Amino acid sequence: MVLAIYGYDQFAFSGLVKTAGQKGVKLLTAEVLDIAHQGASGCGYINSLRLAHMDIAARNMLFGENNRIKLADFGLTRPFDQGTNSYRLKER
Secondary structure, eight states: OHHHHHHHHHHHHHHHHHHHHHTTOOOOHHHHHHHHHHHHHHHHHHHHTTEEOSOOOGGGEEEOGGGOEEEOOOTTOEEOOTTSSSOOOOOO
16 A cells, blocks of 8 residues: 555645745755655655555645654554555545
């Protein structure tokens, strides 16, 4: 299920770049790639804990010192289903 989580990342990273541009911050291609790599690594780490974040978005990526990215807002995070490597949404 890592690919499903990463599928959302393309929107998160493009949103992050768009937001930076709107605030007058010009990101170099190398910086965008570094941010994308950090976000993907963070998703991989969350996945290794058998958790699905469920809300990867630019608004949930916080910049720290030296442009270190921290994933935030774990309110929708769910554990993987028992005996699987995925989380399936449940009907209400």
